[in-house]
Amino acid sequence: xxxxxxxxxxxxxxxxxxxxxxxxxxxxxxxxxxxxxxxxxxxxxxxxxxxxxxxxxxxxxxxxxxxxxxxxxxxxxxxxxxxxxxxxxxxxxxxxxxxxxxxxxxxxxxxxxxxxxxxxxxxxxxxxxxxxxxxxxxxxxxxxxxxxxxxxxxxxxxxxxxxxxxxxxxxxxxxxxxxxxxxxxxxxxxxxxxxxxxxxxxxxxxxxxxxxxxxxxxxxxxxxxxxxxxxxxxxxxxxxxxxxxxxxxxxxxxxxxxxxxxxxxxxxxxxxxxxxxxxxxxxxxxxxxxxxxxxxxxxxxxxxxxxxxxxxxxxxxxxxxxxxxxxxxxxxxxxxxxxxxxxxxxxxxxxxxxxxxxxxxxxxxxxxxxxxxxxxxxxxxxxxxxxxxxxxxxxxxxxxxxxxxxxxxxxxxxxxxxxxxxxxxxxxxxxxxxx
Amino acid sequence: xxxxxxxxxxxxxxxxxxxxxxxxxxxxxxxxxxxxxxxxxxxxxxxxxxxxxxxxxxxxxxxxxxxxxxxxxxxxxxxxxxxxxxxxxxxxxxxxxxxxxxxxxxxxxxxxxxxxxxxxxxxxxxxxxxxxxxxxxxxxxxxxxxxxxxxxxxxxxxxxxxxxxxxxxxxxxxxxxxxxxxxxxxxxxxxxxxxxxxxxxxxxxxxxxxxxxxxxxxxxxxxxxxxxxxxxxxxxxxxxxxxxxxxxxxxxxxxxxxxxxxxxxxxxxxxxxxxxxxxxxxxxxxxxxxxxxxxxxxxxxxxxxxxxxxxxxxxxxxxxxxxxxxxxxxxxxxxxxxxxxxxxxxxxxxxxxxxxxxxxxxxxxxxxxxxxxxxxxxxxxxxxxxxxxxxxxxxxxxxxxxxxxxxxxxxxxxxxxxxxxxxxxxxxxxxxxxx
Numbered sequence: 001x002x003x004x005x006x007x008x009x010x011x012x013x014x015x016x017x018x019x020x021x022x023x024x025x026x027x028x029x030x031x032x033x034x035x036x037x038x039x040x041x042x043x044x045x046x047x048x049x050x051x052x053x054x055x056x057x058x059x060x061x062x063x064x065x066x067x068x069x070x071x072x073x074x075x076x077x078x079x080x081x082x083x084x085x086x087x088x089x090x091x092x093x094x095x096x097x098x099x100x101x102x103x104x105x106x107x108x109x110x111x112x113x114x115x116x117x118x119x120x121x122x123x124x125x126x127x128x129x130x131x132x133x134x135x136x137x138x139x140x141x142x143x144x145x146x147x148x149x150x151x152x153x154x155x156x157x158x159x160x161x162x163x164x165x166x167x168x169x170x171x172x173x174x175x176x177x178x179x180x181x182x183x184x185x186x187x188x189x190x191x192x193x194x195x196x197x198x199x200x201x202x203x204x205x206x207x208x209x210x211x212x213x214x215x216x217x218x219x220x221x222x223x224x225x226x227x228x229x230x231x232x233x234x235x236x237x238x239x240x241x242x243x244x245x246x247x248x249x250x251x252x253x254x255x256x257x258x259x260x261x262x263x264x265x266x267x268x269x270x271x272x273x274x275x276x277x278x279x280x281x282x283x284x285x286x287x288x289x290x291x292x293x294x295x296x297x298x299x300x301x302x303x304x305x306x307x308x309x310x311x312x313x314x315x316x317x318x319x320x321x322x323x324x325x326x327x328x329x330x331x332x333x334x335x336x337x338x339x340x341x342x343x344x345x346x347x348x349x350x351x352x353x354x355x356x357x358x359x360x361x362x363x364x365x366x367x368x369x370x371x372x373x374x375x376x377x378x379x380x381x382x383x384x385x386x387x388x389x390x391x392x393x394x395x396x397x398x399x400x401x402x403x404x405x406x407x408x409x410x411x412x413x414x415x416x417x418x419x420x421x422x423x424x425x426x427x428x429x430x431x432x433x434x435x
Numbered sequence: 436x437x438x439x440x441x442x443x444x445x446x447x448x449x450x451x452x453x454x455x456x457x458x459x460x461x462x463x464x465x466x467x468x469x470x471x472x473x474x475x476x477x478x479x480x481x482x483x484x485x486x487x488x489x490x491x492x493x494x495x496x497x498x499x500x501x502x503x504x505x506x507x508x509x510x511x512x513x514x515x516x517x518x519x520x521x522x523x524x525x526x527x528x529x530x531x532x533x534x535x536x537x538x539x540x541x542x543x544x545x546x547x548x549x550x551x552x553x554x555x556x557x558x559x560x561x562x563x564x565x566x567x568x569x570x571x572x573x574x575x576x577x578x579x580x581x582x583x584x585x586x587x588x589x590x591x592x593x594x595x596x597x598x599x600x601x602x603x604x605x606x607x608x609x610x611x612x613x614x615x616x617x618x619x620x621x622x623x624x625x626x627x628x629x630x631x632x633x634x635x636x637x638x639x640x641x642x643x644x645x646x647x648x649x650x651x652x653x654x655x656x657x658x659x660x661x662x663x664x665x666x667x668x669x670x671x672x673x674x675x676x677x678x679x680x681x682x683x684x685x686x687x688x689x690x691x692x693x694x695x696x697x698x699x700x701x702x703x704x705x706x707x708x709x710x711x712x713x714x715x716x717x718x719x720x721x722x723x724x725x726x727x728x729x730x731x732x733x734x735x736x737x738x739x740x741x742x743x744x745x746x747x748x749x750x751x752x753x754x755x756x757x758x759x760x761x762x763x764x765x766x767x768x769x770x771x772x773x774x775x776x777x778x779x780x781x782x783x784x785x786x787x788x789x790x791x792x793x794x795x796x797x798x799x800x801x802x803x804x805x806x807x808x809x810x811x812x813x814x815x816x817x818x819x820x821x822x823x824x825x826x827x828x829x830x831x832x833x834x835x836x837x838x839x840x841x842x843x844x845x846x847x848x849x850x851x852x853x854x855x856x857x858x859x860x861x862x863x864x865x866x867x868x869x870x
Binding site: 004005006007008009010013014015016017018021022024025036037038039041042043044045046047048049050052053056067068069070071072074076078087088089091092093096097098100102103108110112121122132135136137139140142143150256257260261262309311312313314346347350358359362363365366369370374375376377379380381390393394 | 439442571
């Protein structure tokens, strides 16, 4: 007799029941389909990498959270994002790639975070990035909101806003105000939506910004209006700072091109408040908000970076990218019951054999399958009620019972499990009905 | 200045270039589509599990190969197959599942094997299993060759044979011969295709089988003919052993039902030689051979097992399943240049702007995308030749150059990159042509 081990997963590791998994996979497929449609190439890198490669950048929170271990003489780690593997991949396979290199990657990443509701230690990231060789046109920055717009529409959302800003505008503006510590200002201003204007001003004063400048900053970042109006206001600012001007010109191009791609004005918006972290992004930045669920926070973020892979190469590889954190998004949407699968079952029909009509059931199933209808045969001995209950528990929309009468007449009673209605049809009629 | 780390992956970890990845994903999608079509529910379990859960069965080669590590107080391991996670999942979520529980799982598994050509430490398994609660009809065993037949057909193969046997037949036969050590005999006989009849007989004598019995065994396992002929021969055997008789009856049902599902006789075959390992499988066993590439070995194997999860529960959970080891299969097919993607590019059209016609190019691209045509815009400043070369390197089948003339006339020169032919068409004509 073996000892029984209690089967359970580790805390912080998401695992779904089949009906939830169907929904999750539907979202994953929608994202993948859109990424591919806009010319992003698929990539799949190992989950395990050499620690020295993965941690080349080193330091910070990440290093503490990483799953790192030794096997034989090898020091290895699980990837904690898809960006570092992209950097490694791009440099390692540089001569085999064509630039701009547009790739997507959907995969699991690992972070040993403190376990808490809605935070996962294993989670899916869905990344798209475009990498240039030495340089990369600003036109690329316009493509990402377009892809995300179509992705979220296909995911079933209408009311979402892709917020767009440009870090050069912020940096240039702060420098024009002769503020030295722009990083601290950015960090403080980033809290505006959370803590409000008064608190932000207070904190700005604390870090040594003058009251006059604090007011100017707050006036500036809360500029509102249509995209064209905000751009026009920015252009009218008499700020003699090249970085600022460059940022405004870039933002203008990005906003105009997104319009050119046909994205409705209501789904993308210049928002001078967003800054996205502190050192990685250098130009365009994006955040995406579900209008009716602002509490979820940004569901898709990213931006432009100067250099993807300085830890692996002297070559300059500028890039721009976006990421959807699908596990967290799914968890929140599912908890809030915001989403439902288009189809709750991947199977269209269950054929239920009466005793001794197993072979006839199989032959009927084969005909339906041949016609492209996802069909399964109930295989076990059981009372009819139990068989129907099984089909119901799997949300299978149609059942067909096969017995003496059906085989004789060639007409099969097909039951709509939702409407609880039944109809006698030939195989051809069933196929026509279900296709 | 940061130190440069040489970017590279660990040995034994497969990583593909984009055009190979397109092909790999196409295969993965084909497998997934077929698994779903036959009623298998999707599952996705964590890559990391508690070591005590994953290694509950313990012992053997597996334990040496496992990636096991500590994080905080937790002893965790990477999954080395998808069967142990299935067992854990089925017991953990038992009350939420409907039985027979048909599930598929496609995912990466990890084994720290000795690195060698064509063997991987991270590789994809594509599993389907049906699990019963206490009992499971033999009809289920017939479904797996049907799914695999359609999967391999859709993968582009015609000449493959799914070999089917039943362990009860072998065990019953050997017991009828009063052979005690059936395990050693099975292991020896399993080598027949590799070492031939004479060598197998020699080894049988060495392990104490009488010459008469050795001849009987060799006669028996090399029985050949159509499936019906082999079954008829087995039924005519005067062997008074219940296990043998049960095995023959099961095999007969399986073979007849596969026929009922419409699988051609040339693609499935009773083969009394196959036994699949030594203790896990207890009834039906499967192996699949690509007829023109026998050197690849079995590309898809599995069988019936008595009890999925005895380490986690006292409940009896019989099951039957099959697995495709996709990474290894892909590697071998790719090396032998047996396979090619249906589409070498996921992008249909690249729009190439002349200087200052970026916005017009974007608007054209948007129209094509709207019509469902996967379109990308070339974004960088470069000579026209370089732009065409880029499209070519990505195998994009069509390019459209947009400049003054095109915008004026509304007619665009669309170039077939394979035929190197060009034609002037309106947007509507282009859409009609490409759809």
